[in-house]
Amino acid sequence: DAGVTQSPTHLIKTRGQQVTLRCSPISGHKSVSWYQQVLGQGPQFIFQYYEKEERGRGNFPDRFSARQFPNYSSELNVNALLLGDSALYLCASTRDTEAFFGQGTRLTVV
Amino acid sequence: QQQVKQSPQSLIVQKGGISIINCAYENTAFDYFPWYQQFPGKGPALLIAIRPDVSEKKEGRFTISFNKSAKQFSLHIMDSQPGDSATYFCAARKDPGTASKLTFGTGTRLQVTL
Numbered sequence: 115d116a117g118v119t120q121s122p123t124h125l126i127k128t129r130g131q132q133v134t135l136r137c138s139p140i141s142g143h144k145s146v147s148w149y150q151q152v153l154g155q156g157p158q159f160i161f162q163y164y165e166k167e168e169r170g171r172g173n174f175p176d177r178f179s180a181r182q183f184p185n186y187s188s189e190l191n192v193n194a195l196l197l198g199d200s201a202l203y204l205c206a207s208t209r210d211t212e213a214f215f216g217q218g219t220r221l222t223v224v
Numbered sequence: 225q226q227q228v229k230q231s232p233q234s235l236i237v238q239k240g241g242i243s244i245i246n247c248a249y250e251n252t253a254f255d256y257f258p259w260y261q262q263f264p265g266k267g268p269a270l271l272i273a274i275r276p277d278v279s280e281k282k283e284g285r286f287t288i289s290f291n292k293s294a295k296q297f298s299l300h301i302m303d304s305q306p307g308d309s310a311t312y313f314c315a316a317r318k319d320p321g322t323a324s325k326l327t328f329g330t331g332t333r334l335q336v337t338l
Contacts, residue, residue: 118267147325156230156313156328157268170325204267211256211317213326215267 116141118207118216126222127195135190135219137205145169145208146188148180151218152201162208163188195223227251228316230329237336243301245332247314250295254316258326259288259299262311271312272299304336 119138127133139146145164149157159172163182182188192199200223206213229248237243247257256275260268274281274288274297281288287300301308311333315326 149326154331156315156331157326159325159327162325170319172325212270212273213258214270215260217265217267 118205118214120203120205120216120219122219123217124220124222126224128224129195129197131195132191132193133195133221135192135203135205135221136187137190137207137216138187139205139207140209140214143207143209143214144186146182146186147206147208147213148188148190149204149206149215150174150201151204157204160190192221197223199223227327228314228329230314230332232332233330234333235335237301237304237334239304239306239336239338241304241336243299243304243308243334243336245299245312245314245334246296247298247329248294248296249316251316251318252295253318254327256317257288257290257297258315258317259286260313260315260328262313262331268313301334304334306336306338309334309336 121136147162148160151157160174161180162170166182177193180190202218204218205216231246258273259271261271262268272283272286274290276292285302290297311331313331314329
């Protein structure tokens with residue numbers, strides 16, 4: 115079975131731009147979560163979606179938004195990018211209690 | 225707000241030795257405690273996990289010890305190998321309805337030397 119797939123793997127954006135990151139969960143998993151991992155720190159929870167509904171939101175500004183599609187894939191959108199948004203963005207696919215992470219999208223804001 | 229505190233920040237262990245990483249939590253509502261291993265450029269990989277009704281769980285060379293009264297848990301890597309060199313994160317979850325809403329520690333960079 116394929117694991118969690120994220121695209122793109124790397125991305126460079128300019129301050130003020132908008133970005134969309136994509137995630138496909140493991141087949142059969144209905145829950146997707148997004149995390150931000152700044153260099154040298156642990157991942158920070160951004161959103162969780164289950165069956166296309168938002169089930170949780172972390173302490174992130176409204177510039178961050180997400181959605182889940184009928185096939186359970188998900189998109190994370192970040193508007194008005196700031197230098198501090200530079201990070202590894204991780205998608206996690208969940209079955210029961212276990213969360214499985216993708217390789218992430220490395221976003222660099224210049 | 226740091227709800228899961230992890231130590232040490234970095235650790236150097238000789239091949240064959242025991243690596244020990246510690247975590248402490250504050251919120252007694254946490255009910256699931258996984259450990260993740262992360263290699264550079266990769267996403268975290270689930271290593272082993274424990275629930276608070278169990279004091280110890282072992283899988284191969286990896287063991288979690290859990291002390292509910294002290295609100296502490298630790299990861300022990302027996303017979304550490306150079307391939308174990310990675311960053312390790314402890315995590316905790318408090319809401320069964322949001323299975324992947326995890327709170328992570330700050331990570332421990334483990335280096336296993338020959």
